[in-house]
Amino acid sequence: MRMPAGWEAVIGLETHVQLKTASKIFSSAPTDFGAAPNTQANAVDLALPGTLPVLNRAAVECAIKFGLAVNGGDDRHIAARSVFARKNYFYPDLPKGYQISQYELPVVTGGQVEIEAGGARKTVTLTRAHLEEDAGKSLHEGLDRPGVSGIDLNRAGTPLLEIVTDPVMVSAAEAVAYARALHGLVTWIGICDGNMQEGSFRCDANVSVRRDGDPRLGTRAEIKNVNSFRFLEKAIEFEIRRQIEVLEDGGAVVQETRLYDAERDQTRSMRSKEDAMDYRYFPDPDLLPVAIPRQWVETVRHSMGELPAAIASRLSAEFGLSASDARQITQTRALADYFFALTAALGGGHRLAATWLLGEFSAALNRAALEWQEAPIGPTRLAALLLRIQDGTVSGKAAKEVFDALWDAEGDVDAIIAARGLRQVSDTAAIERLVDAAIAAHPKAVEEYRAGKDKALNALFGQVMKASNKTANPGQVTELLKKKLAG
Amino acid sequence: MDTTLHALSARLRARQATAVSLATEHLERIGAAAPLNAFLHVDADLTLAQAREADRRLAAGDPSPLLGLPVAHKDIFVTRGWRSTAGSRMLEHYTSPFDAAVVERLAAAGMVCLGKLNCDEFAMGSSNENSAFGAVRNPRDPARIPGGSSGGSAAAVAAGLVPAATGTDTGGSLRQPASMCGITAIKPTYGRVSRYGMIAFASSLDQGGPMAHTAEDCALLLDVLCGFDARDSTSIEDIPADKAHIWRGFQAENAANASPGKEFAGLTLGVPREFLADGVAPEVRAAVERAIAAMVARGARRVDISLPRTALSIPAYYVIAPAEASSNLSRFDGVRYGHRAADFRDLNDMIERTRAEGFGREVKRRILTGAYVLSHGYYDAYYLQAQRVRRLIAEDFQAAFRQCDLIVGPVAPTTAWKAGEKSADPVAMYLEDIFTLGVSLAGLPGLSVPCAVDAGALPVGLQVIGNYFDEARMLAVAHRYQRLAEAGS
Numbered sequence: 003m004r005m006p007a008g009w010e011a012v013i014g015l016e017t018h019v020q021l022k023t024a025s026k027i028f029s030s031a032p033t034d035f036g037a038a039p040n041t042q043a044n045a046v047d048l049a050l051p052g053t054l055p056v057l058n059r060a061a062v063e064c065a066i067k068f069g070l071a072v073n074g075g076d077d078r079h080i081a082a083r084s085v086f087a088r089k090n091y092f093y094p095d096l097p098k099g100y101q102i103s104q105y106e107l108p109v110v111t112g113g114q115v116e117i118e119a120g121g122a123r124k125t126v127t128l129t130r131a132h133l134e135e136d137a138g139k140s141l142h143e144g145l146d147r148p149g150v151s152g153i154d155l156n157r158a159g160t161p162l163l164e165i166v167t168d169p170v171m172v173s174a175a176e177a178v179a180y181a182r183a184l185h186g187l188v189t190w191i192g193i194c195d196g197n198m199q200e201g202s203f204r205c206d207a208n209v210s211v212r213r214d215g216d217p218r219l220g221t222r223a224e225i226k227n228v229n230s231f232r233f234l235e236k237a238i239e240f241e242i243r244r245q246i247e248v249l250e251d252g253g254a255v256v257q258e259t260r261l262y263d264a265e266r267d268q269t270r271s272m273r274s275k276e277d278a279m280d281y282r283y284f285p286d287p288d289l290l291p292v293a294i295p296r297q298w299v300e301t302v303r304h305s306m307g308e309l310p311a312a313i314a315s316r317l318s319a320e321f322g323l324s325a326s327d328a329r330q331i332t333q334t335r336a337l338a339d340y341f342f343a344l345t346a347a348l349g350g351g352h353r354l355a356a357t358w359l360l361g362e363f364s365a366a367l368n369r370a371a372l373e374w375q376e377a378p379i380g381p382t383r384l385a386a387l388l389l390r391i392q393d394g395t396v397s398g399k400a401a402k403e404v405f406d407a408l409w410d411a412e413g414d415v416d417a418i419i420a421a422r423g424l425r426q427v428s429d430t431a432a433i434e435r436l437v438d439a440a441i442a443a444h445p446k447a448v449e450e451y452r453a454g455k456d457k458a459l460n461a462l463f464g465q466v467m468k469a470s471n472k473t474a475n476p477g478q479v480t481e482l483l484k485k486k487l488a489g
Numbered sequence: 490m491d492t493t494l495h496a497l498s499a500r501l502r503a504r505q506a507t508a509v510s511l512a513t514e515h516l517e518r519i520g521a522a523a524p525l526n527a528f529l530h531v532d533a534d535l536t537l538a539q540a541r542e543a544d545r546r547l548a549a550g551d552p553s554p555l556l557g558l559p560v561a562h563k564d565i566f567v568t569r570g571w572r573s574t575a576g577s578r579m580l581e582h583y584t585s586p587f588d589a590a591v592v593e594r595l596a597a598a599g600m601v602c603l604g605k606l607n608c609d610e611f612a613m614g615s616s617n618e619n620s621a622f623g624a625v626r627n628p629r630d631p632a633r634i635p636g637g638s639s640g641g642s643a644a645a646v647a648a649g650l651v652p653a654a655t656g657t658d659t660g661g662s663l664r665q666p667a668s669m670c671g672i673t674a675i676k677p678t679y680g681r682v683s684r685y686g687m688i689a690f691a692s693s694l695d696q697g698g699p700m701a702h703t704a705e706d707c708a709l710l711l712d713v714l715c716g717f718d719a720r721d722s723t724s725i726e727d728i729p730a731d732k733a734h735i736w737r738g739f740q741a742e743n744a745a746n747a748s749p750g751k752e753f754a755g756l757t758l759g760v761p762r763e764f765l766a767d768g769v770a771p772e773v774r775a776a777v778e779r780a781i782a783a784m785v786a787r788g789a790r791r792v793d794i795s796l797p798r799t800a801l802s803i804p805a806y807y808v809i810a811p812a813e814a815s816s817n818l819s820r821f822d823g824v825r826y827g828h829r830a831a832d833f834r835d836l837n838d839m840i841e842r843t844r845a846e847g848f849g850r851e852v853k854r855r856i857l858t859g860a861y862v863l864s865h866g867y868y869d870a871y872y873l874q875a876q877r878v879r880r881l882i883a884e885d886f887q888a889a890f891r892q893c894d895l896i897v898g899p900v901a902p903t904t905a906w907k908a909g910e911k912s913a914d915p916v917a918m919y920l921e922d923i924f925t926l927g928v929s930l931a932g933l934p935g936l937s938v939p940c941a942v943d944a945g946a947l948p949v950g951l952q953v954i955g956n957y958f959d960e961a962r963m964l965a966v967a968h969r970y971q972r973l974a975e976a977g978s
Contacts, residue, residue, distance in 0.1 A: 048826075049820040050567075050825075051567055051573065051580065051688040052573075052685065052688050054720060054722065056721075056722055090816050090819060092822060092840050094824045097820060099818075099820050283863075284812060284816070284863050287723075287813055288692045288722060
């Protein structure tokens with residue numbers, strides 16, 4: 003979307019990341035998804051009288067990992083002492099009548115995530131990341147009695163890390179780039195399974211608009227209920243347009259919470275600030291402040307392995323990858339793992355590998371809506387193809403055809419090359435015949451080239467390649483064409 | 490007849506009684522004492538099953554000192570067998586799927602549970618007139634209140650319906666009813682007795698403890714009740730080795746101070762002048778002074794000290810406790826268990842009506858107060874300020890303990906008042922807590938031991954306050970005082 007002239011948007015994201023712990027944050031009940039309703043809720047999750055919360059240290063460890071990952075491994079943004087607070091409100095699927103969250107002293111304060119959107123790099127700064135428990139789920143449909151709502155408390159008490167950015171993004175594209183980068187990071191460090199359909203990674207966007215150059219922030223609306231990157235982009239775009247329209251019509255944006263309706267591609271008001279609740283936060287007296295000694299942070303750091311940002315720097319420094327390629331390669335663990343398996347099989351070729359993975363391969367995955375871990379071509383088979391490019395057996399162009407055939411599982415690389423006759427021809431006499439034929443058949447292009455129009459050479463080059471079924475060595479074709487036309 | 494645990498245990502060991510005969514005997518007394526309204530739930534089958542099991546263990550030679558002895562629990566502790574109501578309409582028919590830690594521990598020690606005891610609704614009250622199931626009467630004078638909120642426990646022990654009971658203390662709820670009914674009770678250091686399974690009133694203050702006739706019996710009970718519990722995050726794991734064992738510490742203290750006439754030698758008792766100021770009933774003041782003098786006559790040294798923020802403990806407590814209560818009691822919404830309104834328009838209406846119907850007046854008053862002091866714009870002025878005062882009060886106590894070993898004074902400014910006398914004036918009722926609230930706010934241990942009766946034969950309690958984890962010494966001092974008082978009477 004192009005921003006309407008004279009306006010700019012300001013966007014901040016709040017992301018609820020469900021942590022991959024075996025048990026809940028304050029109870030020993032399991033956290034598995036998809037179990038029959040209320041089979042994974044124990045007395046604590048049900049808030050039976052007399053029950054008390056006991057903190058799951060694995061959840062704190064997840065927050066520590068995140069704090070290290072968004073600060074380049076630096077621990078200065080991880081609180082030495084963190085406090086859980088109660089957020090009080092009534093809702094049928096909130097068993098205690100309050101949510102245990104963090105208010106004044108979250109585990110992580112600050113941090114940043116590097117993104118790339120529209121070809122430009124940007125640092126998205128984080129306000130904080132705090133631990134909290136999830137609520138249960140209200141079921142208003144599919145129950146055997148009409149007019150009856152059900153409550154499923156399986157999800158109640160599931161650990162969440164809420165990650166809040168500063169309001170620093172200016173477009174839906176940036177917001178999505180951030181969300182993708184964050185998703186890659188939290189799955190990379192293993193604190194979240196990243197499954198958006200199951201609600202493991204949920205984004206709320208705070209969106210406001212203002213006139214270009216206005217230093218004041220506009221009134222914001224919070225968009226909830228966005229469960230895919232595509233919807234996040236559409237929801238923000240819709241909301242920006244909506245707010246600009248409201249303001250241009252002389253109206254005022256109302257501070258409110260809006261839900262994104264994917265079917266209608268629009269956001270609609272859920273509740274306004276007038277019914278905004280006073281959550282009456284106060285430190286939870288059932289839980290002692292969590293001490294996070296540096297020794298604990300060190301232990302966690304050692305368990306983490308190399309962070310993606312460090313790997314990216316290494317890829318640039320050691321193998322000459324561009325900063326952008328290096329960052330993209332390390333955006334998800336699955337891609338980085340693929341990259342390293344591929345270069346290991348190739349015995350090098352890091353730049354060629356990066357070009358292929360970020361170009362042809364990414365595009366193919368996108369078309370098929372697949373993730374790296376689901377790629378139909380494994381690194382060993384892709385390495386076999388890249389080897390054939392490196393040793394001159396196929397041209398880059400022909401290699402793309404081989405790639406498509408590999409994708410469709412037509413056999414191994416050499417068999418496909420042979421079957422399709424894609425072996426690169428470097429026989430000068432054979433190429434010369436094709437070049438002569440092309441020159442003879444296209445006198446107009448020849449004339450134009452000789453008149454100084456260099457582009458005309460491309461047309462002739464294309465003709466030769468086509469005639470050779472993409473097998474002619476492109477370097478030789480260009481060289482011969484130039485020589486003949488000059489003569 | 491001697492109805493202490495100590496004496497009953499001797500009868501069991503001498504085969505003059507069995508756990509079943511003791512249980513039966515006490516159940517009969519409970520039945521006969523129905524007008525006191527001390528017990529809420531009694532189930533003879535459950536009790537006798539436990540008694541039979543205890544008799545089997547006795548026959549097998551199990552030496553556990555509490556084995557086979559009857560006990561009853563304040564209805565704020567959840568139990569699998571008996572209903573758990575917290576004295577509230579909200580939980581009138583509620584049965585817990587698990588036992589409170591306190592219940593588990595006494596059951597494991599072989600005690601036989603006689604049932605559940607009446608209390609102020611959610612432990613909120615100083616007179617036990619706030620129970621949804623009727624007021625409890627003081628066995629010393631049925632026209633008077635037994636104190637609260639553990640009024641059912643105190644009345645039951647005082648009336649001989651059960652030799653010992655559990656109670657809870659948030660701002661004095663163990664000590665004050667013990668004082669009003671003439672029995673002994675101790676509120677331990679916050680964090681020594683697990684709160685798991687104790688229906689929460691104010692989490693940072695709530696603490697369970699024993700009530701019995703004597704300090705010795707309390708020491709036996711507390712020895713079993715104390716201990717780390719991973720299910721309660723505020724339970725204290727690292728207790729100084731020399732303070733870790735209550736019963737052993739209690740015996741050692743007494744053995745070291747056994748020489749007649751010198752029972753309190755080397756002991757410095759601090760007497761806060763604020764505890765004997767105007768407003769304390771003259772008879773109460775005189776009784777406490779006599780008790781102190783008796784100990785001084787046998788070797789104790791008296792120092793007058795000051796706890797300058799004693800009066801501030803009332804507003805601080807009545808901000809912090811309601812704040813926590815307003816949140817703790819949010820879970821009673823009619824969704825999962827407990828009372829649910831019969832008619833409602835929608836979910837919010839269901840929650841509102843359920844709570845309007847299920848909670849009593851005092852509980853609502855405290856929920857409203859608590860929600861108010863936590864609300865946006867008032868939090869700093871009330872809640873934060875109260876927390877600051879709370880820290881200062883704790884510091885005052887530490888300063889005092891640099892001058893003395895134990896602090897002594899009255900438990901309450903008056904003896905038991907007439908039922909209904911203060912019901913219309915909540916502030917007058919809150920003022921009765923003035924000498925117990927500071928101890929709760931500071932998380933210190935405090936006990937109440939009978940020291941006299943007034944002209945109307947109403948008991949006066951002496952409060953003994955110790956530093957953290959000093960329960961064994963406090964109980965030992967109270968025990969020697971009790972021996973002295975027995976000999977003198």
